[in-house]
Amino acid sequence: MAVSVSAKVTRTGPSIDELMTNVKLLQALSVKELDRLAKQVSSDFRYYINHSRHRPGQYNKNSLANAFTDSGVVVLPDGSVSVGIGNIAELDANYKYWKFVNYGGTPPRTMGYFGHGEPPDPGLAGVGTQVFHHRSAASAPFAGPGGKTSYLLTPGPIRAMNYIEKVTNKLTIRWGNLREKYFSTLQK
């Protein structure tokens, strides 16, 4: 004997359309949040470098602290989002000392000349009235018009600032907070 059974499934919660709307909303939010996160990380670099420097009076807008700018959020074709902070090629080219400031160590001597390349005046030692013209191997000659080459040497190893590690540590916290916020949004 055939028995006819009917069942009614009642589901609760948001509809598929509502879920899709939420996903789109989260994606838009994540781009915005990632952009904000990138700016915070960039700011963290400035903070850690500026607060650990030994000569805090000498601020310069072209200093290492300002070199870690964010590239802006890029939405890739597969829908994922990406953002870059700082550029290693640019750091290597313009801030050769970035590794030594971060990891500490003894940098190699810097070659170039003071003023117009005249022999140094011992009376000016430590006064710093002449500009040092750095010359890399690619931009030789190392001597100025006066024919004198000078070397800049650090008096000892540079203390490790570890600004990259500290920023990464801070980023881990910020990322964790962001994830927590999004999970709680999804659960609502």
Add this chain to the structure above:
Amino acid sequence: MADSYLRQSRSIELSTKYAIETAINANWTGITTVKTFLSAYDKTLPVVCVRLIDENVNRLEISANTLKYDYLFNIDIFATSDGQRLDLADFLIDFLKDSWVYYTWTHKSGDNSILEKSATGRLAVQEFTANHRVDFGDTETTNPDRFRHSIGIRVRKSS
């Protein structure tokens, strides 16, 4: 009788340095372990430098007064060869993964020349944040930075 004690951060730094130094001395010879970066340059290589470089403090739960601490350590290896650098890095990671003893360090009031310790917990790695060679390019053979290695760990104390 010891009557002053070091606070948690200092105790964690000392405990970690002590654990690493003890493990190295039990398995290697001629390696110095130091706690401050610049003192690594005063010693004969190879040197291992263990430093607490940053801390995270947060509430364990909303509205609770219990705090959650994470400690960021950097371990710098100043080796005499590339092979030694790699061997030491692997040894340290293998040691650190198993956790180590946390000691509360105490000293006589007004005299911290002698420290005493008592085991009061354990420290464990939450995350290995870095493990790489620090390459400064061409460095002179006498430069202590020639075979540098950096290990980063985030550490938490057992409650």
